[in-house]
Amino acid sequence: xxxxxxxxxxxxxxxxxxxxxxxxxxxxxxxxxxxxxxxxxxxxxxxxxxxxxxxxxxxxxxxxxxxxxxxxxxxxxxxxxxxxxxxxxxxxxxxxxxxxxxxxxxxxxxxxxxxxxxxxxxxxxxxxxxxxxxxxxxxxxxxxxxxxxxxxxxxxxxxxxxxxxxxxxxxx
Ligand code: FEO
Numbered sequence: 336x337x338x339x340x341x342x343x344x345x346x347x348x349x350x351x352x353x354x355x356x357x358x359x360x361x362x363x364x365x366x367x368x369x370x371x372x373x374x375x376x377x378x379x380x381x382x383x384x385x386x387x388x389x390x391x392x393x394x395x396x397x398x399x400x401x402x403x404x405x406x407x408x409x410x411x412x413x414x415x416x417x418x419x420x421x422x423x424x425x426x427x428x429x430x431x432x433x434x435x436x437x438x439x440x441x442x443x444x445x446x447x448x449x450x451x452x453x454x455x456x457x458x459x460x461x462x463x464x465x466x467x468x469x470x471x472x473x474x475x476x477x478x479x480x481x482x483x484x485x486x487x488x489x490x491x492x493x494x495x496x497x498x499x500x501x502x503x504x505x506x507x
Pocket of ligand 1: 355
């Protein structure tokens with residue numbers, strides 16, 4: 336049986352991951368409107384991964400005998416002026432999610448809830464990758480998208496991102 340506070344934090348994380356999916360779809364909406372279908376596609380795939388994360392937390396709670404409850408998902412409210420803005424917002428958001436995961440881990444460690452710590456190990460590693468990917472997007476944009484030709488080439492590269500459901504997700 337999971338501790339009440341830990342279960343609440345895990346339940347709340349479902350909402351945060353679904354918000355992440357919503358946020359990244361909002362980025363995709365912006366890029367689609369700007370004619371950058373590669374950037375839009377990249378964030379559509381990212382949104383699919385975030386939904387997967389939400390489902391992993393949901394499954395963990397259900398498998399541990401907990402009722403899952405859903406709250407309202409916040410409205411993404413960022414206004415983008417230039418193409419770099421969503422990339423920066425994405426990197427900032429991933430650091431925020433890392434902080435949330437770390438807080439749950441901290442609580443689980445304090446309560447010697449080794450099962451939840453083991454479940455969260457996958458997310459700790461995943462967040463490292465998510466932050467790196469987000470930072471790489473900024474680096475690539477800054478390096479290569481300085482002119483129309485470079486922006487076109489980067490857009491084409493991002494079109495190639497393939498959604499692959501995680502087969503090595505956390506143990507639940
Ligand atoms: Fe589910 Fe991008 O963290």
